[in-house]
Amino acid sequence: MSTANTTTTTTAGAVTLRRVHLGAGGPLSDVRIENAVVTAVFPAGEAPPADGQRVDLDGRTLLPGLWDSHVHMVQWAVTRRRLDVSGAGSAQAAAGSAGERAAALPPGEPLIGYGFRDGLWPDPPHKDLLDAVVRDRPVLLISMDLHSAWLNSAGLALVGRGDHPTGLLREQDCIKAVAAMPSAAPELTDQWVRDACVAAAARGITGIVDFEYADNIADWTRRMNGAAVPLRVAASIWPPHLEAAIGRGLRTGQTLDTPGGLLEVGPFKLFTDGSLNTRTALCHEAYPGSVPGEPGSHGLAELTPQQLVPLLRRASSHGIVPAVHAIGDRANEVALDAFEAVRCHGRIEHGQLLAAKDIPRFAELGVTVGVQPTHAVDDRDVADRHWAGRTHRAYAFADLLAAGAVLELGSDAPVAPLDPWLTIASAVTRTGDERPAWHPEQRIPVAAALAGSSRGRRLIRVGDRADLVVTDADPLTADAPTLRDMPVYATMLAGAWTHGRHQTP
DSSP states (O other): OOOOOOOOOOOOOOEEEEEEEESTTOOEEEEEEETTEEEEEEETTOOOOOSSEEEEOTTOEEEEOEEEEEEOHHHHHHHTTSEEOTTOSSHHHHHHHHHHHHTTSOTTOOEEEEEEOGGGOSSOOOHHHHHTTOOSSOEEEEETTSSEEEEOHHHHHHTTOTTOSSSEEEHHHHHHHHHHSOOOOHHHHHHHHHHHHHHHHTTTEEEEEEOOSSOHHHHHHHHHHHSOOSSEEEEEEOGGGHHHHHHTTOOTTOBOSSGGGOEEEEEEEEESOOOTTTTOSOOSSOOTTSOTTSTTTTOOOSSOHHHHHHHHHHHHTTTOOEEEEEOSHHHHHHHHHHHHHHTOOEEEEEOOBOOGGGTTHHHHHTEEEEEOHHHHHHTHHHHHHHTTTTGGGBSOHHHHHHTTOOEEEOOOBTSSOSOHHHHHHHHHHSOSSSSOOSSGGGOOOHHHHHHHTTTTOOSOOTTOBOOEEEESSOTTTOOHHHHHTOOEEEEEETTEEEEOOOOOO
């Protein structure tokens, strides 16, 4: 089999896909696509002659187009151009990397990096470590989980926190500091985002749910009216923009007026707690080394139940589906209690640590759980330390499925790469290195992982939207390395190729 060349979106038209396996493990078939819709399916070789493009796919596998259900798109696009300190094993090592990069930058230009994980470091991040290697410019390093920012003194002064004692900002202080740093012009950022979308399409992605902390509807409307974007986007709504969305009569799932109808209104994003690495995920049990009952010993509550319930009711009563960030078991209980009180459908994002009694409640309440399987792989050591004795109910994907919950898979990029096959492989194998699977009882089947990565589409049917991906290997029979690095031959969005070049025979 030859390898397809990456291209930009080509014009949609009639096309017949010949000799392609219809879904993972599916029969060899011919598939007819017209006007961006699958219009007919035939046994291989039986499609009648028809106008338009004909593509012989030589026994490859045709799958529903893949979605990443949790992305921070601007941060992912920008991160691809920033200093990566994810490999640093200590604060001292991360500071050293910052010093080396700073020496190559123009004078005065801020240095922004990402990816540090201090949950296992032997030394704490402190502004003095960064000041020792970079004094002549602001430095801001963002943690891999996006919940912490580590700044030197110049960086703290730039964001108005010059009096901060350590330079390590958590949660809302982190978000404000990142927002206060100088940013690229919108035109340049939009180009970076489009580049990231093209890269995502090359991995089989046809849509994302964007949880960037921004006015996402306005930003994506601008981008899609400016140049072609090879993805569908569900643009989330954050609390500062909720009333404006209600005033416009917007509803989750509504298609907005942009070229190709690729933009839709996404969910309403809320936080109940922080994250595992920062030890701000809200838990029933105290974190090791903390004093139970002291502030922060059990994590951090971003919203109390008394605040959360009216926000869910306000959004859902206007057709805007809430999506509640909850990582710790106490935070998930609070979020589920709020959904039960309001009696609305919605989503919980992450659902990383769950009390056993709460696992069946997702299905009972009609609450989708958006999970990021690569976090289970990346966080296993941090979880073993800070959630010791509880990890059997962490990232409990198999238990959730068995209880009837709907899982939607995503990356949380830039926390993990925007690559659906890395996400799928992590869900299926529960390991990303040579170590055995971490809690293998929570692995899920390939078919379930594929469905969770395609908005529940398990089959390709006549009448379906022609958002499709062609792979060189069948995911059902692929070994773990092939599944993780799945060779994507082509991607189609609304009947048009967004990745891969094909000639009419």
